[in-house]
Amino acid sequence: TGRTHQIRVHMDHQGLNLVGDPQYGGRAKFPKGCSPWLHMFLSNFKRQALHAYRLAFVHPITHEKIGCQSPIPNDFKELVEALETHGKKESMVGSEMA
Numbered sequence: 001t002g003r004t005h006q007i008r009v010h011m012d013h014q015g016l017n018l019v020g021d022p023q024y025g026g027r028a029k030f031p032k033g034c035s036p037w038l039h040m041f042l043s044n045f046k047r048q049a050l051h052a053y054r055l056a057f058v059h060p061i062t063h064e065k066i067g068c069q070s071p072i073p074n075d076f077k078e079l080v081e082a083l084e085t086h087g088k089k090e091s092m093v094g095s096e097m098a
Contacts, residue, residue, distance in 0.1 A: 004050060019049035019079060038086040041079075051076050 011017070012024040019042055030039055056067040 004048070007050060020045040021048045035086050038082060041082045045079060046075070049076065049079055
């Protein structure tokens with residue numbers, strides 16, 4: 001659908017990188033004060049940190065409303081936990097990455 005591409009382009013335009021996305025934003029950026037452990041964890045995240053928990057759309061032929069839900073994957077949960085545990089939230093929200 002191109003939605004993933006649009007999200008990546010908009011994030012790049014804002015100067016924000018998506019974890020695990022080597023195509024946009026140039027080289028990886030890390031939060032100021034990032035611990036070596038978090039730096040390694042973020043560097044080794046194997047995919048784009050994007051996940052759609054819930055999607056809904058109208059079927060183009062039947063006009064039936066279709067809804068899908070997908071639980072958050074374990075690697076994504078681990079990413080959030082790593083950022084909460086080892087990251088400095090203050091330096092990541094509303095400020096530039098180092």
